[in-house]
Amino acid sequence: MTALRAYLDWLEKREGRRFADHDALWSWSVEDIDRFWLSIVEYYDVTFSAPWAAVRSAEPMPRTRWFTGARLNWAEHALRRGAGADPALLCLREGTGAEVRTVTYAQLRRSVAAAAAWLRREGVRPGDRVGAYLPNTEHAVIACLAAAAVGATWSCCTPDFGAEGTIGRLAQLEPTVLVATDGYHWNGTEIDRRDVVERLRSALPALRRFVAVPYLGHPVPAGATPWDDVLAEDAPLEFEPVEFSHPLWVLFTSGTTGLPKGLVHGHGGITLEGLKWAGLYCGLRPGERMFTYTSTGWALWNMQLGALAHGATIVLYEGSPAGAVWGVAERTGADVMMLGAAVVTASEPPPRPLRRLRHLLVSGSALPRDGYRWVSEHVGPHVRIDSTSGGTDVSGAFVGGQDGAPVRPGRIGGRLAGVDCAAWDDDGVPVVDDVGDLVVLQPMPSMPVHLWNDPDYARYTESYFGTWPGVWRHGDWVTFHSDGGITIHGRSDATLNRQGVRLGTSDFYDVLETLPQIAETLVVGVEQPDDGYWLGLFVVPAPGHTLDEELKRTIVTTLRTRLTARHVPDDIVEAPAVPHTLTGKRLEVPVKKLLRGAPLERAANPASVDDPAVLRWYARFAAERQG
Known part of the structure; x- marks a missing residue:
């Protein structure tokens, strides 16, 4: 007998109803979510050194509190x-x-x-x-x-x-x-x-x-x-x-x-x-x-x-x-x-x-x-x-x-x-x-x-x-899917997810923008149709510098040694500038949308961009990359 079936058999006696499979369990667990989590407490004999007053407080997320008053370790x-x-x-x-x-x-x-x-x-x-x-x-x-x-x-x-x-x-x-x-x-x-x-x-x-x-x-x-x-x-x-x-x-x-x-x-x-x-x-x-x-x-x-x-x-x-x-x-x-x-x-x-x-x-x-x-x-x-x-x-x-x-x-x-x-x-x-x-x-x-x-x-x-x-x-x-299966397509925000590990874009900026050869950078990750993942780094060189092979090697070495090997990008691209909102935030999500094939008018509102011409450069780059 599997561990799940053993729990379901116990739950049937507790609830006085039949749980034929996991689908039945899931439906009940969200219909009476408090009673489900109480069943986990009881089935696994969770020990409280002080009793609980309520399974769940009345506050909505994110202020919800569980088993209020209970103490444990x-x-x-x-x-x-x-x-x-x-x-x-x-x-x-x-x-x-x-x-x-x-x-x-x-x-x-x-x-x-x-x-x-x-x-x-x-x-x-x-x-x-x-x-x-x-x-x-x-x-x-x-x-x-x-x-x-x-x-x-x-x-x-x-x-x-x-x-x-x-x-x-x-x-x-x-x-x-x-x-x-x-x-x-x-x-x-x-x-x-x-x-x-x-x-x-x-x-x-x-x-x-x-x-x-x-x-x-x-x-x-x-x-x-x-x-x-x-x-x-x-x-x-x-x-x-x-x-x-x-x-x-x-x-x-x-x-x-x-x-x-x-x-x-x-x-x-x-x-x-x-x-x-x-x-x-x-x-x-x-x-x-x-x-x-x-x-x-x-x-x-x-x-x-x-x-x-x-x-x-x-x-x-x-x-x-x-x-x-x-x-x-x-x-x-x-x-x-x-x-x-x-x-x-x-x-x-x-x-x-x-x-x-x-x-x-x-x-x-x-x-x-x-x-x-x-x-x-x-x-x-x-x-x-x-x-x-x-x-x-x-x-x-x-x-x-x-x-x-x-x-x-x-x-x-x-x-x-x-x-x-x-x-x-x-x-x-x-x-x-x-x-x-x-x-x-x-x-x-x-x-x-x-x-x-x-x-x-x-x-x-x-x-x-x-x-x-x-x-x-x-x-x-x-x-x-209607057959019960689920497909995760990737992140819908700008957080990078490479090899199953999230990477914060700010980590890249904190490290790279200490290099005197670099004025600013933008990092974007894009899911690929073949289940791959492309991590691209756009670099704006500091005045008097260019993105030559020596600087690329410096970037790779810096990311690998000061962060991790996962932070090394697939491509390093020289860019004329980084687009920002009017309040100075980098437009990572709009650039990612462009790289996923969205037209410029759907990726960002030019009125909210500090320099619309820069965003148009990224749109052209995305179009060329997609062929």
Whole structure:
């Protein structure tokens, strides 16, 4: 019996009605969304240290609060089920000879208890922030759980981020503790990040303690606490009961201008979403193993932690995916994998089918039809493939596959329980079998509690509810097909989405426009008909400079070293200028519309542009590029 069917059988007894399949569950879950989420609390035995007064408050999104009055701790639920001797984490890095390090549930609990006690001794209290600059290793999991155990708020950047990208995120939070690595591995090379860490330390004035993780074996810098010292003293495993919406972590997603946007998620919402998603849709049970290829800067890293609450094992792989992902799955005996579509399509076939693997979840974008055939042929015809889509915004998924639903290559299976989503046209009318904006009509517990430094909800409202008040507009183009399948067409705003990872345009500008050879830049990403993605960078050279091959090499090197390899564009084009609104904002969305084939009169109103002649240049460029 599948995990979903077991829940449905239990639900039938609870509700006194028949739930034949997931379609019946979804319909009920949005008709009585409060009772659905209460069923998740009851089925998974969520423990509250103080009772709740109401399942949901009366305030509309984004001010809705769930299980008001209840107190709990996410880390307690993450660590309560696994048997002591069972593996909680299987850790390995790139390289065929790298050993698999096993962290049992007993060892994980012991480490979290020690780290949490250290944080308390250092004066960290509920609401304080713990920042991190760590790769996908056990150190990140332990530190995250320890911060949550004391009620502190966690935020982590991946070390393939350069100094500017990391400072732009963590400095907003004013952390009192920083946990940082000396480097990471990529394509057979050790990448030293000690210089970035030193710049980060100097940019965090509220920092009281710095914990150094000598992952590459470099000496611990002066004034730092070695990671081993944090774990040195045994302590009781204690969890601070916090209010249901108390900040658990901050995930960052970049808008088109300004600082990256900090999404604050609460203990309770993440507990419920993690139990639902990992339990009903990944179907994880004690003894099973889940391998997610991710970095700590991607929401998939946070989502995978939900496996712990089911007593399952998480596989942590650190390094490049090139030629590695299927070997890692085989070596660790993965039952479930979650990969970005681009990782699947770029991977080399495994030497033999993966007999233990039963479920492959594909995130970031839908796996193309050829990808389904490739996986069936090389990984195994027994493997169920489900594309899923959600976001950093909710630290979870809106749509995906489910047991019993047909697998349609190139499409997503359907809407997930508790997610009242639809496609709306420009007039706010629901559409089926046509492209519309992905909207969510009722609140979800894992929606952000608030955005960082946004006390009056102004930025939150503008970001998600500015188009239709009280309705979450996600920013994806989507088609809900009449047969139940779903197609995600890409971002409807200017945020870049490359290889399933969102990239903020402001990160490009912050880095490139420090170069003396460059006056201004404009970056645009465009989805291609063949499921590809074109990332174009328009460069306005500074006076006395031209966009020659030397400057192009400088741009590529700067983006690769100060941001990530994903930020390197497909084309670098010299432009006469960058078009702006009358208030000075770059016209990223209109240029993207032009590149997707929209005529100039539909892409922008010339009266709102600082120099219409510049926009006409981009229209000509787009026409020439399209042939």
